[in-house]
Amino acid sequence: MPELPEVETTRRGLLPHVVGRRIRDVVVREPRLRWPVPRDLARRLGGESVRDIHRRGKYLLFEVGDGHLLVHLGMSGSLTLVPRDTPPRRHDHVDLALEGESTLRLNDPRRFGAVLWVKRPETHVLLKSLGVEPFDAAFGGELLQRLANGRRVPVKLFLMNARMVSGIGNIYANEALFAAGVHPSRPSGRLSRERWDRLAAAIRQTLERAIAAGGSTLRDFVGGDGRPGYFQNEYAVYGRAGEPCPTCGTAIRGARHAGRATFYCGACQR
DNA sequence: AGAACCACCTGGCAGC
DNA sequence: TGCTGCCAGGTGGTTC
Secondary structure, rough: OOHHHHHHHHHHHHHHHOOOOEEEEEOOOOEEOOOOOOOOOHHHHHHOOOEEEEEOEEEEEEEEEOOOEEEEOOOOOOOEEOOOOOOOOOOEEEEEEOOOOOOEEEOOOOOOOOEEEEEEEEHHHOOOOOOOOOOOOOOOOOHHHHHOOOOEEHHHHHHHOOOOOOOOOOHHHHHHHHHHOOOOOOEHHHHHHHHHHHHHHHHHHHHHHHHHOOOOOOOOOOOOOOOEEEEEEOOOOOOOOOOOOOOOOOOOOEEOOOEEEEOOOOOOOO
């Protein structure tokens, strides 16, 4: 599910309802996520106020107490506010009961997500090697071309590599490459500066449009306010193998890169 | 160093 | 209806 737009949608949905609130209680029903949920989470968070919520790549960071609560949604996670005393449903693994009437609840069927305590995000092993943020000032064709220099990995996999660029997953890699007219298999070290510029702009524009639409809801993603996203209705290529390209009408092709489904127009993308 | 795989999980769906 | 196999939004770790 969640790539940068879905994580950002979650963050924005939660901000007005969570920041400034005190955490009354922490309930961990299932600690077996990607890594075990820390046993002392309740002690660290109980009674503390959430000062802010940040995003780094696909990670959410809740600034609280003398550190940060790190949440990753994995493939199937969602984080929503529910009224206090709402009975837990299947896969509701972690609750943060807030002061007042609401509870912040993590649901994650596949349990690829994570809930961890991080003292200093800038040095944490999961965060320190993350690549550039697509909305950072440093992001652009020049940087991407420099990072890709000498690499033969397909540009689609380069974009999905979180050590290069953070936040882009399978859906938005497919969509941004289409928007830029770049073939997903093209070796990343062999794109001209002009094409990197176009791709960088397409990445930003695609992510911006997706955030504006509240992200994508393919199965059951909901943002922090509990509402689904609508960007899945605007996909040009993702999941559309065999359908006509919205630009030229040629049938969209399906392929695979590193086991992940790829969709592209063989005529528009070179 | 870089690239190709595998692993971790559950649920939904197509096909028989 | 029910079984089997395949697929899915991520990413750290292992192997070559």
